[in-house]
Amino acid sequence: xxxxxxxxxVTGGARGIGFAIAQGYAREGANVVIGDVLTDxxxxxxxxxxxxxxAMYLDVTDQACIDHVVDTTAAKHGRIDILVNNAGIxxxxxxEEVTREQFRKLFAVNTEGMYFMLxxxxxxxxxxxxxxxxxxxxxQAGRRGDPLLSAYCATxxxxxxITQSAGLHFARRGINVNxxxxxxxxxxxxxxxxxxxxxxxxxxxxxxxREVAEAVPYGRMGKPDDHVGAAIFLASQESExxxxxxxxxxxxxxxx
Numbered sequence: 001x002x003x004x005x006x007x008x009x010v011t012g013g014a015r016g017i018g019f020a021i022a023q024g025y026a027r028e029g030a031n032v033v034i035g036d037v038l039t040d041x042x043x044x045x046x047x048x049x050x051x052x053x054x055a056m057y058l059d060v061t062d063q064a065c066i067d068h069v070v071d072t073t074a075a076k077h078g079r080i081d082i083l084v085n086n087a088g089i090x091x092x093x094x095x096e097e098v099t100r101e102q103f104r105k106l107f108a109v110n111t112e113g114m115y116f117m118l119x120x121x122x123x124x125x126x127x128x129x130x131x132x133x134x135x136x137x138x139x140q141a142g143r144r145g146d147p148l149l150s151a152y153c154a155t156x157x158x159x160x161x162i163t164q165s166a167g168l169h170f171a172r173r174g175i176n177v178n179x180x181x182x183x184x185x186x187x188x189x190x191x192x193x194x195x196x197x198x199x200x201x202x203x204x205x206x207x208x209x210r211e212v213a214e215a216v217p218y219g220r221m222g223k224p225d226d227h228v229g230a231a232i233f234l235a236s237q238e239s240e241x242x243x244x245x246x247x248x249x250x251x252x253x254x255x256x
Contacts, residue, residue, distance in 0.1 A: 002236040004029030007077040009069065011060055011117060012087030014041035016187040017137065020224035021084055021231045026052040028232055030082065033073050060087050060113025070120045079128050082235045083121040085114040085136040085159075090189055092148045092196050103151045110155035115162055122166070122175055131174025133235045136163045138181040138246050140254045148200055156181075160246050167244025178234045178242055183250025184212045185222040218251030226251075 008025050012018040013034035022032045026049045034049075035058030036042040042055035056072065059065045074080050089109045091102050118134055125132040141149055142156030160179060167177040184190065190209060197208035213221040230249050233239050248254050 001027075001029030002232060002238070003082070006030045006081035006235075007033070007073065007079060008082035008084065008235065009033045009035055009073055009080060009121065010084040010086055011035045011058060011113075013084075014038040014045050014055075016189060017182065017185060017224045017227050018084065018086040019045050020228050021086065022053060023049055024225075024228035024232055025082070025235065026050065028236075030235075031077055033069070035069050036087070058087070060117050061108045063116060066113075066117055066120050070124055074124050074128075079130055079132075080121055080124055081130075081132050083118065083132070083134045084231060084235075085117055085134070087113060087117075088137065090152060090193060092152060092193070093200065094148060095150045098151055106151050106155050107158075110152075111158045111162070114159055118162070118166060118177070122170060122177075125175050126173065129174075132176075133239075134166070134170075134175060134177045135231060135234045136177070136179040136246075138163070138179045140181055140183045140248070140250050142181065142246075143248075143254050143256065148197070163246055164244045171243045176234075176239065176243055178239065178244065179246035180227055180230050180234070181246050181248045181250065181254070182227060183222055183248075183253040184216065185224065185226075186213075187224060190221070216251040216253055220251070222249070222251055 008030045010018050010022045013022045014036040025032050032053045034042045034055045037059050046053040046055040056069050058069050138159040139156040141153045142160045163179040194209040198205050227249050230247050
């Protein structure tokens with residue numbers, strides 16, 4: 001088992017990609033803290049995984065909440081070895097209609113929350129002098145613009161940029177910072193995405209989802225489990241020489 005006796009925090013781990021990664025880490029021997037605002041779903045996720053998992057309420061827009069989760073996890077397990085910054089939200093609309101409230105909310109969770117969660121865990125890793133692995137979940141939306149996703153794309157581009165800067169900052173201090181950039185993934189979030197596209201592009205429900213799935217070179221939308229291998233690799237010693245990179249796990253949608 002590649003992560004035996006290590007401790008990981010997975011933000012937004014109650015469902016979707018986060019839950020799949022939490023399951024994968026547990027199979028590899030890690031103790032996993034599922035941090036999420038969806039407390040009931042997080043508890044259910046932890047119960048499904050078993051004794052190696054526990055749920056904690058985590059709002060990444062609240063610094064006191066971040067500090068509580070980080071301090072509690074470190075106190076219970078002795079250290080934090082892995083952080084997966086997966087918590088994220090989605091919204092869209094024509095640029096001329098996006099409100100400051102929408103813009104700020106997207107950045108508060110997707111970028112600011114990711115940044116300060118990374119900071120808190122990195123500071124704990126530095127204080128313990130044991131190093132670790134930090135993995136930030138970006139998106140193919142961070143690689144290119146979209147007419148209806150200007151604010152969301154900007155949050156994910158920022159995730160990629162922060163991953164580069166943090167990776168370089170910690171490269172010689174025992175902390176490897178990298179990222180994963182999913183493409184279109186068949187989760188609960190994409191049902192919301194499809195409904196919003198239907199609204200703004202005057203489409204039937206399900207049509208946008210079908211179109212993007214057909215456009216993926218691999219031949220289908222991604223599944224949460226498709227991202228687990230990359231997440232395990234980036235958390236393990238096998239990725240020791242990889243720093244400040246964001247891996248595209250998207251069925252060939254984007255080539256960088």
